[in-house]
Amino acid sequence: MSNSNNRINWDLVREMSSCYGHIVPNMRFGEENVIPWGTNFAPNIDMTPKWNIPDKVMINTTVTGGFFSKRINPKQPITPQEIYESLRASCKAGAPIVHVHVRDAQGYNGLDLDLYHQVLDPLREEFPDVVIDGCVVSYKEGYWDRMVEMFKEGLLDTTPINTTANFASDRLFAPYPHHIIEKCELVQQYKVHPQLAVFTDGDVDNAYRYLIAPGLLEKPYTWCVVPGLPGCSPTSSPEVMIESVMHIVRRIREISDQRIMVCSGGRGCSYMVTLALILGLDIRVGMEDTIWKWPHKDDLIDANVECFETFRTIAHLLGREVYTAKELRIALGLSQK
Numbered sequence: 001m002s003n004s005n006n007r008i009n010w011d012l013v014r015e016m017s018s019c020y021g022h023i024v025p026n027m028r029f030g031e032e033n034v035i036p037w038g039t040n041f042a043p044n045i046d047m048t049p050k051w052n053i054p055d056k057v058m059i060n061t062t063v064t065g066g067f068f069s070k071r072i073n074p075k076q077p078i079t080p081q082e083i084y085e086s087l088r089a090s091c092k093a094g095a096p097i098v099h100v101h102v103r104d105a106q107g108y109n110g111l112d113l114d115l116y117h118q119v120l121d122p123l124r125e126e127f128p129d130v131v132i133d134g135c136v137v138s139y140k141e142g143y144w145d146r147m148v149e150m151f152k153e154g155l156l157d158t159t160p161i162n163t164t165a166n167f168a169s170d171r172l173f174a175p176y177p178h179h180i181i182e183k184c185e186l187v188q189q190y191k192v193h194p195q196l197a198v199f200t201d202g203d204v205d206n207a208y209r210y211l212i213a214p215g216l217l218e219k220p221y222t223w224c225v226v227p228g229l230p231g232c233s234p235t236s237s238p239e240v241m242i243e244s245v246m247h248i249v250r251r252i253r254e255i256s257d258q259r260i261m262v263c264s265g266g267r268g269c270s271y272m273v274t275l276a277l278i279l280g281l282d283i284r285v286g287m288e289d290t291i292w293k294w295p296h297k298d299d300l301i302d303a304n305v306e307c308f309e310t311f312r313t314i315a316h317l318l319g320r321e322v323y324t325a326k327e328l329r330i331a332l333g334l335s336q337k
Helices: 010-020 080-092 113-126 143-152 177-189 201-212 238-253 269-278 304-317 325-332
Strands: 059-062 097-100 131-134 158-162 166-168 171-173 193-198 222-225 259-263 282-286
Touching: 059 304, 080 097, 080 113, 080 304, 097 113, 113 131, 113 143, 131 325, 143 177, 158 177, 158 201, 177 193, 177 201, 193 201, 201 238, 222 238, 238 259, 238 269, 259 269, 269 282, 269 304, 282 304
Parallel strands: 059 097, 059 282, 097 131, 131 158, 158 193, 193 222, 222 259, 259 282
Antiparallel strands: 166 171
16 A cells, blocks of 8 residues: 555445446436537537637847847847847848837947938838837937937837836836826827837836826727836746736736737746737847846847747747738738838
């Protein structure tokens, strides 16, 4: 016996065995086959309906951002040529949307229109349908006017509106309420599609209070969920990551149906966007939001195109296909090229 100290009531077991034997009850009621969708007693009721998962998914590839340097990851694109080549490789692989930042001569994120033209003009010429997503924040004197000029020149198709106040790592990032409101007004004026960029559940409430409830933001809504960075919603373990993502997603879905894109921020990057694909959401991947390939290893990302191709494959294995650039333009209500 496997455990001589067990407390099974063996007298009752033997009594039941003597009475009923060892034939397992297995009776058919109606058809011989097991009905996967319900019961013979109510044959027109579907007990296993299909999940509400969109066939199409948007994979946004973000190539550099403003967080990481070559000291952190030697493969990080920094120069205009490196950024362009990384964007081009992703577009050639089929990325329907790319998220763009440029870096100045010191390697810092900025709003130099000449650098944006160096990167985007040849990209637009070769890939006219690709959706250009650019994160423009007026955190220096004169940047608001530069941002307006970018919109006037049609450099961007979509841009995040950050409704947050946080210490992302050791940097305070806190757009004023009037700034949030005026930027939303501005981007819609120039037919640039706004993304509501939220890092915590409180940011969702900010977006609702300042933009949605007053009726300023036009539908369709697109949310950009950015957990995982230090000082934002924690993703320190698989359980914490799932709780953080689900909590923000539920808060967003309380407002109305909308497009939700989850960014691969922090060490949990790859697992987090895989969860998002399972949930039927869109994703953003690449070297702006993380340096790591996997949450349980120290392997660094080699190239943005690999991020796109990896998660396109995962999406395909989950029965979902990536939008083409033309399809995504229609889905986001953007002008056709």
